Amino acid sequence: MFSSWNRRKRTLAAIIVASIFLTTLLGTGLLLSDDGLKTQLQLRNQAPSLEHLFGTDWLGRDMLTRTLKGLLLSFWVGVIASFSSVIISIILGIMAGTLGRYVDAFISWLIDLFLSVPHLLALILISFALGGGFKGVVIGVALTHWPRLARLIRAEILQLRSSEYIQISKRLGKSNWWIARKHMMPHIVPQALVGFLLLFPHAILHEAGVTFLGMGLSSSQPAIGIILSESMRYLSAGMWWLALFPGLCLLLMVRMFDIIGENLRLMLHPHEARK
Template sequence: MIRGFGAKKPLQPLLGLNGRQRALIVAALAALFVAAVELGGLLMSDEPISTHLELRNLAPSAGHLFGTDWLGRDMFTRTVKGLALSIRVGLTAAACSVVIAALLGFAAATLGRTADKIVSWLIDLFLSVPHLVTLILISFVFGGGLKGVVIGIAFTHWPSLARVIRAELLQLKSADYIQVSRRLGKSRLWIASRHMLPHILPQLLVGMLLLFPHAILHEAAITFLGLGLSPHQPAVGIILSESMRYLSTGMWWLAVFPGLSLLVTVRAFDRIGENLRGLLDPHRSHD
């Protein structure tokens, strides 16, 4: 009578989907949302975000879904364009971080103990300092703006992934087929490119997707502090920074909708990464 009490299996027939199918659907929906935001930012006209003083300080309505600001600019258009810019910045920086992590992971695993010790020391060094502090310093050194933010994020978000790649490659070195290739006289570069790189490509892809939420949030944070993107660019951090002075006047929509949109976008990328990791990992895919 009580067999199966508390079990989650009866829910699965109701849904009609297994774990892999649900993960694939969720990842596809999240990717579709992100693509729609990016496409909307590219296709939307700049006219709604130009100055219209006769429309200033309007609350959210059917004509202006997110309201308007103190200059009459449509906040929905500003938010979508800001999210599209943040997505481009986050993806570029995350991709650069993945390249750095892969290069250092390969160096640690294939160039001997000295290289391994140097890479391990660099990983521990960067992990011991808060990301935001290092990011601000690197961004300032490279002149700030879009270039400084991308370089700063790229040089501060690689350590955790590099540690994972290093451990994976060190374990892979003891595999039989790699030992056979080494005895046959194959070079380290040949082994790394033909055997090791294809093995860790899924981890690199998932790592980039999981790095993106951190990248976009840190970009918004330093832009909010005035140390990131230019005020002339429609970044979400700039929108939130400018809205702070108007919250006391009751214009809550200037911060609430852009902030929630940023969180939804970050969560969408996080879901893509988590579900993709579940699809690529045979042990997690049956959970």
Template structure:
């Protein structure tokens, strides 16, 4: 478990460091180098403007990673707040929040995300807000169930009989138990956020075309696949899947680690 988790972490660090170390000149237009297939000098080849595809891909991965982490963190915060409110603010609040959770879960994430991004005019703001507002329901339901379970726990009941306030019980008993769940939920939201950001950008409702985002790279490459320039889509697509898989593996290992029934695995 630790070997595969370490490999996933190293892959993420390598992508971030590689994007920082590569020269920005590789993103400049060099028509003399356009449409070059993969080689030692350009491992991912070059595009129709002579830009190095390795540099564009790594820059795009870092950009997608930033958007995914930010949107995932906001989504996890929304899930935590709504889950706590549903479990602690009475039956009316619980019914309203549960209805909202069921409503969002009944509509595909991508459809709602595209609508929100369209209303906000696209761009990074539209994508981040759209992802943040569409990825919280499942985690919020989990947090609600966990809080309801903790409220009936014996140590919480003892604290109440001893006269401890709700704030004291929440900060000393409930939040420490929710922190691992939130961390795992965040790690599992991030890969979904990255994929959905790439999908929205691919259809033209996401990040600006002037930014080296993976969705933009894949969208532009569609016009050149019929001419035999397969490397324009293959390598960025594989790197995107690798990044998503790394976060998925990290999230699964964290889930096993915080689950006392399966920690020995």
């Protein structure tokens, strides 16, 4: 049956399956009690079992609870940081495409400047300068993940600017702001949505990487980066479950967002989706 589906049907099915998986994963983390985060020394270092599916750590905390709470925290970091990056991209992309040659040249130079610095290095520097923590990581991710989307939006705006209906609006005396709001934004919003979903995996992985290095979220929070960093000290003792399950769940969540973003991009290109 599935082999007879065209790409649009397969794409829609992939989006639905990935969305259901993410909703289940994050919903479970939201509804799960915090009791598993409490220290219970009599339960420490237990391997995975029916009672503790992901085992327990060196303080007796339930690793399933810690993992799901950590994923929920990473989710909010990704949402806020990716949304902020998209807003920055839209503003700079529209400015570059509508405010003249000098503004366009400056924004293009700014994009090239940020792209010339590795994301992780710039993120570490910004997060460290802001004192780390949730605020530092979110601002760091937001300020380092906008350039590629801004360049794409700028190119779209430059293409739209030469369209006949926009030239007519200019002759009728419409302002640049009116043209951007009425004519350009409807074309940008779908790309911004796809960009948001595709930025999300990068934001989550970079947050986990910075936190793993000790320059991100606080060690008191059940962040995936903190869990993985702490587990490194116990792997040689055979406590493999401390790193395996949190790392695997993080990769699954990132992959699900990546699947949704890629397939949504196909949905927005009718010629590709109908093949």
